[in-house]
Amino acid sequence: xxxxxxxxxxxxxxxxxxxxxxxxxxxxxxxxxxxxxxxxxxxxxxxxxxxxxxxxxxxxxxxxxxxxxxxxxxxxxxxxxxxxxxxxxxxxxxxxxxxxxxxxxxxxxxxxxxxxxxxxxxxxxxxxxxxxxxxxxxxxxxxxxxxxxxxxxx
Numbered sequence: 001x002x003x004x005x006x007x008x009x010x011x012x013x014x015x016x017x018x019x020x021x022x023x024x025x026x027x028x029x030x031x032x033x034x035x036x037x038x039x040x041x042x043x044x045x046x047x048x049x050x051x052x053x054x055x056x057x058x059x060x061x062x063x064x065x066x067x068x069x070x071x072x073x074x075x076x077x078x079x080x081x082x083x084x085x086x087x088x089x090x091x092x093x094x095x096x097x098x099x100x101x102x103x104x105x106x107x108x109x110x111x112x113x114x115x116x117x118x119x120x121x122x123x124x125x126x127x128x129x130x131x132x133x134x135x136x137x138x139x140x141x142x143x144x145x146x147x148x149x150x151x152x153x154x
Contacts, residue, residue: 033111034104038078042097042104045084050096052089 034042044059045051051059057071075095078084083104086093097104109124117123134142 032081033108034078034081034083037074038081038083041074041078042083042101045095045097046101050087050094052092052094054092056095 040060041056044056048055048059053068053072053075056075057066057068060066060071075084075086075093079086079095082098084095085098086095088094099107113119113121113124117127
């Protein structure tokens, strides 16, 4: 704290805020993983191949209303993050996914395993099984996947 002026006493002071050049330490880090809203858009584009902002908005508005500018901003951010490709289409743009569904979801799960389960895939599977009530059909499918995975020599 720096005194304002002589004779004003120790109680009156001016706080000096430190200013840093470059990126702020309070800035939100850029996350490469898709947010829930981005995943919603990706789900649409994995099904539709490519859509304009208006088409994405029309689909999203079936569940919750969103403004055109909000959808446009979301798609631009996703394009900057490398999640979407953007191609000119008349006076608009068509957006398409930059990575396959399998690649994107695989990266998302690997990030979750790393951050939440300290790299343990066993802990992830245990949490999934203990935190839900899978049907017998789902358990059979999981067993089949494990058998196929073992057969690949891993």
